[in-house]
Amino acid sequence: MKIGIIGSGVVAQTLGTKWIGQAHDVVIGTRDPSKLDEKKMLGTTLREWLAQTENRGKVVTFQEAAKHGEILVNATSGNVSVDALRLAGADQVGDKILIEVANELDHSKGRPPRTLASQDRCLAEKIQAEFPNLKVVKTLNTINAAVMVNPQGLAGGDHTVFVSGNDAAAKSQVKDILKGLGWTDILDLGDISTARGPEMYMALWLRLWGATGTGNVNVKVQR
């Protein structure tokens, strides 16, 4: 499968490496692909990432990543996601599936960062409104990168990942991709407006991290 990841930080790199290991054809899109030696927050430089993938991965522009992917991934910081997708271009993102994993956080006022999501501010809805043809599926924003690609590494995989989106076929395909990452408890919350739930949950996740001392933490929905 051809996957175009918009964004180049730790989430993009971790998902990219995992999918390359599964023989997918992955590119990472970044604002300036010539800056291979820039240290990414929590991640390695893109030169190091390319080396890790034994040069099976590629680093390209946002636009080239959007063109490349049959499936797109938004792994930018939530604060710049809409800008990055605009740079990728509405004609390139088209009516593809966008796996939308970002959170809008404000790091300017100390730790923990402030979770900007609210009933009136939902990144997934904002992206869907800006790109109405895009099949936005919100998922994976409720765990850190390590848990995203290795759910079995936490409590034997006995915890939950959420999906929200308007297009049933797109959600079905994303669920298969999640299963491919090792997820067994995938809970479909409903249309894209339900993404407010997992986005606002980030405020709790940040406190779980604080209270448990580990970012390797997630919730199992008992029902």
Next chain:
Amino acid sequence: MKIGIIGSGVVAQTLGTKWIGQAHDVVIGTRDPSKLDEKKMLGTTLREWLAQTENRGKVVTFQEAAKHGEILVNATSGNVSVDALRLAGADQVGDKILIEVANELDHSKGRPPRTLASQDRCLAEKIQAEFPNLKVVKTLNTINAAVMVNPQGLAGGDHTVFVSGNDAAAKSQVKDILKGLGWTDILDLGDISTARGPEMYMALWLRLWGATGTGNVNVKVQR
């Protein structure tokens, strides 16, 4: 133990009944205690509640409830909590422990209700700021009334309740009360500002209810 519950809806009634069954001395405080036959949202009338408790419970004013309780509980709708506590009176609530279980929801725009909590709007912090001597402990706002008093009824009790508050001794006492309700996984998130987490989580809980079709749902924090 003398418990004064501020609020008289289903949460107040359910907690009250449970604690009366444990031989605590419980009063429910309401705006107008003479209105015993008014149907409460999701609950019974207070006359029916009194009958259920075999008249061991009492229905009194907010002020009398605050005076009665060694431990206070805020079980009002989040939207009127500060008003109700003002009516109870700063001199009556004093420096007691307040178990704060409310959520601010907006039911005016259809279902699910909108969760009003955000990084800039946290009910527990608002109450703590308004009554600086009160020992506010946020807890139990992340589940419905049935699960609050019978955690074993869901997944054998294998799920999590949170506490947030500034006073360690108050939190310790509230944890004992939670254990008395049957809770085994009690996660202390930190000071009162951490209540933003469980309050914003309500937006996810409402979608869990929608997606699973049951309000008997909660999360287990896997760590």
